[in-house]
Amino acid sequence: MGCRRMVMEQFLIGIDMGGTNVRMGIVTPEGKVLKKAQYRTDVSKGGLALFEQLVSNLKDLIRENFRESNQLIGIGIGVAGPIDMKKGLIMEPPNLPALKGFPLGDFLSEKISSPIAIENDANAFTLGEGWVGAAKGCKHYCGITLGTGVGGGIVVAGKILHGARGTAGEVGHMVINPKGPLCGCGGRGCLEVYASGTGIRRMALEAIEKGKGKGILKWSGRDPQQMTSESIFKAAQSGNVTAKKIFNEMGRYLGLGLINLIHLFNPEKIVIGGKVSRAWDYFIGSVMEIVQERSMKGPSEKLQIVKAERGDDAGILGAAYSALKRAE
Ligand SMILES: [Zn+2]
Numbered sequence: 001m002g003c004r005r006m007v008m009e010q011f012l013i014g015i016d017m018g019g020t021n022v023r024m025g026i027v028t029p030e031g032k033v034l035k036k037a038q039y040r041t042d043v044s045k046g047g048l049a050l051f052e053q054l055v056s057n058l059k060d061l062i063r064e065n066f067r068e069s070n071q072l073i074g075i076g077i078g079v080a081g082p083i084d085m086k087k088g089l090i091m092e093p094p095n096l097p098a099l100k101g102f103p104l105g106d107f108l109s110e111k112i113s114s115p116i117a118i119e120n121d122a123n124a125f126t127l128g129e130g131w132v133g134a135a136k137g138c139k140h141y142c143g144i145t146l147g148t149g150v151g152g153g154i155v156v157a158g159k160i161l162h163g164a165r166g167t168a169g170e171v172g173h174m175v176i177n178p179k180g181p182l183c184g185c186g187g188r189g190c191l192e193v194y195a196s197g198t199g200i201r202r203m204a205l206e207a208i209e210k211g212k213g214k215g216i217l218k219w220s221g222r223d224p225q226q227m228t229s230e231s232i233f234k235a236a237q238s239g240n241v242t243a244k245k246i247f248n249e250m251g252r253y254l255g256l257g258l259i260n261l262i263h264l265f266n267p268e269k270i271v272i273g274g275k276v277s278r279a280w281d282y283f284i285g286s287v288m289e290i291v292q293e294r295s296m297k298g299p300s301e302k303l304q305i306v307k308a309e310r311g312d313d314a315g316i317l318g319a320a321y322s323a324l325k326r327a328e
Pocket of ligand 1: 172173174183184185186187188190192
């Protein structure tokens with residue numbers, strides 16, 4: 001050990017910036033999270049206030065944890081996109097309108113001297129799971145996060161797909177039903193309106209309006225306004241038939257989305273994470289059923305559909321990985 005102290009140790013920082021929480025972590029170049037910090041945030045104050053708070057917390061983390069003998073290779077940040085990768089600009093995030101047009105790249109490089117990599121948050125999740133999670137070792141895979149919205153990332157030949165401006169992989173906005181409900185992106189019937197927490201809640205509210213499934217409300221204090229995808233999940237776990245049907249329905253739409261990904265990208269694995277994925281047992285059956293029923297045999301034969309392994313750390317890890325790749 002005496003010897004090792006002479007060696008300059010290298011670290012990365014990964015930041016996962018969500019709508020309500022910002023998580024940051026110090027990560028080794030081998031993908032181990034050494035230390036984490038988290039704080040709540042309020043996006044309604046707008047991009048400037050949000051990112052000023054981020055910089056101040058980031059500087060605290062660096063000050064508290066880095067000795068002179070340590071080296072910060074780079075900082076990666078995963079933020080709800082779409083992001084113009086060339087300009088480092090946040091474009092029009094359907095779920096975080098307050099961040100529209102924010103010049104994140106310029107803002108951060110003015111305040112922080114370390115190299116910075118900006119990535120879409122769902123891409124960061126996907127990269128984290130590929131680096132040290134459920135898709136470790138895969139060269140071709142897709143990641144999907146089921147949260148308030150539905151995000152995704154596509155890795156082709158070991159590289160995340162960015163597209164012309166950096167916005168590729170908006171898995172949540174694949175159109176699944178052209179006559180479906182309105183989506184935050186302005187379209188209709190996107191995967192997100194069925195497979196997100198918001199979508200599950202909408203389906204439950206519709207069922208209740210039709211006079212079915214009032215029992216679901218038992219898990220939200222009898223108040224439809226308090227109902228969340230988690231309370232609906234609890235109802236399903238307790239055997240509520242309508243809640244189970246909703247997850248079943250959600251699984252069918254998710255399965256249709258996966259079929260499109262399978263046919264387009266022929267992945268080895270599809271990794272599914274995000275808070276709604278906790279209800280795995282209640283939707284995966286109908287996902288597998290429709291995938292087996294309707295997908296082409298060639299691309300789907302050796303495919304594995306798996307649960308994410310790194311939980312909340314995936315975003316931090318993937319952001320750090322982006323910074324590592326940028327530094328190489
Ligand atoms: Zn959409």
